[in-house]
Amino acid sequence: MSGPFYEAEIDLGPLKTRRLALIGYGNHGRSHALNLRDMGVDNIVIALRDGSPSRPKAQADGFTVESLDQAVAGADLVALLAADEAHKQIWDDHIAPNRPDGQGLIVCHGFSIDYDMLDPPSDCDVMLAAAKGPGGAVRASFEKGGGLVGFWAVHRDASGEAAAIAKAYLAAIGCGRAGIYPTSFKEEALADILGEQAVLVGGMCALAREGFEQLVAAGISERMAYIDTVHELKYIADLIHERGIHGMYAAISDTAEFGAHEVEGPIRDAVRPVFQAIVKDVTAGDFARRWVADYDQQRAGLHRMRAAVKDHPLEAAGLQVRGAVARRKDGSAT
Ligand SMILES: NC(=O)c1ccc[n+]([C@@H]2O[C@H](COP(=O)([O-])OP(=O)(O)OC[C@H]3O[C@@H](n4cnc5c(N)ncnc54)[C@H](OP(=O)(O)O)[C@@H]3O)[C@@H](O)[C@H]2O)c1
Known part of the structure; x- marks a missing residue:
């Protein structure tokens, strides 16, 4: 059966009987740890690097924190919830030298396995348990009684239980409330x-x-250009999230809809070759290799690109618009 699976159909036993080390306590790590514990999976240790700023937070949340080496050595199952670009270094330096035979590995994104950053040995269950959305939403939706849609896959089934473990993990972080589906890495x-x-x-x-720049070049104020190309994105995104694209079109003005239908085609024609190049680049693993190479150079490329974004005139206009809205909200503007 290809799913969706819901929580009532999923046995958490394969997880509860294993000692679990969660590497990383960022957006996903923290949400996973809190949800797992609330679902009765309490044999958890948080593994953090020396000097990690996340240590006080994990300890304040009541978790035992250990070094990566120590946590890996004592675990039956490792959930690698650290940044993807660090997976190879974490595997090579901490997991491979310390893992007991038969220890399984869970990742929450297919990146490091599909792009051959890691090559776990034949005794290692290798599973994907991907809650589809940002880490903060994994906890926020769980606290409201919901969960994110989850996808599981098995790269290697050494124990014969890999699929059961992956599904149990997703159910225990709340995905069993929204639906758990099979996928591949x-x-x-x-x-x-x-x-x-x-x-x-x-x-x-x-x-x-591009829209902001074209409007400004046409003589429109930066404030107005920002509002019409950036600030209002949220309203359209919310409509699409709630109703789909067709439903969003039904909820906006006919003028907006008529014009949008007319330009969708030419815009798609223009971006199609770019999208096709992205598919090739990602599929070939070239993007993954460039990103890991940049990580090895202390993210020099990322820092350069980030600085260029920060200096764009759109950001100053955004600061003004958001500042004015915030002042109005907190009563400091009349
Ligand atoms: N399935 C999905 O839809 C989805 C969505 C978003 C993210 N994800 C995946 O979730 C994983 C984590 O993402 P995130 O958003 O939680 O990231 P994040 O908030 O940036 O947290 C990353 C964590 O990894 C730790 N870390 C980074 N480099 C490390 C290293 N070299 N050694 C040890 N620990 C290291 C960080 O440690 P410190 O606390 O010490 O800094 C932090 O605790 C990634 O695999 C990402 O692709 C999946």
Whole structure:
């Protein structure tokens, strides 16, 4: 059966009987740890690097914190919830030298396995348990009685229990309330990266920035240009999230809809070759190799690109617009 699976159908036993080390206590790590514990999976240790700023937070949340070496040595199962670009270094320096035979590995994104950053040995269950959304939402939705949709996959089943473990893990972080589906590492990695690069982050920011620049070049004030190309994105995103694209179109003015239908085609024609190049780049593992190489150079490329974004005139306009809205809200403006 291909799912969806819901929590009542999933046995948490394969998880509760294992000692679990969670590496990383960032957005996903913290949410996973809190949800797991609330679901009765309490044999958990948080593994953090020396000097980690997350240590006080994990301890304040009541978790035992250990070094990576110590936590890995005492675990039956490791959930690697650290930044993807660090997975190879963490595997080589901490997991491979300390793992007991038969220890399993869970990742929450297909990146490091699908792009061959790691090559766990044949005694290692290798599983994907991906809650689809930002880490903070894993906890926030759980606290409201819900959960995020989850996808599981097995890269290697050494114990014969890998699928059961992956599904139990997803159920225990709340995904069993929204639906748990099978996938493959390849599918999850490409879909996630293409989605964030071409559409949700890179694509959306490129369109917003281009729109802002064109409006300013046409003599529109930066404040107005920001509002119409960036600030209002939230309202459209909320409508699409709640109703889909067709439902969003039904909820906006006919003028906006008519014009949008007319330009969708030419915009798609223009970006198609770029999207096709992204698919090739990601599928071939070239993006992963560039990103890990940049990580090895202390993220020099990322820092350079981040600085360029910060200096764009759109940011100053945004500060003004958001500042004015915030002052109005807290009563400091009349
Ligand atoms: N499935 C999905 O839809 C989805 C969505 C978002 C993210 N994810 C995945 O979730 C994972 C974590 O993402 P996140 O958003 O939680 O990241 P995050 O908030 O940046 O947290 C990363 C954690 O990793 C730790 N870390 C980073 N480098 C490390 C190293 N070299 N050694 C030891 N620990 C290290 C950090 O330690 P410190 O606390 O010491 O800094 C931090 O606790 C990634 O695999 C990401 O792809 C999946």
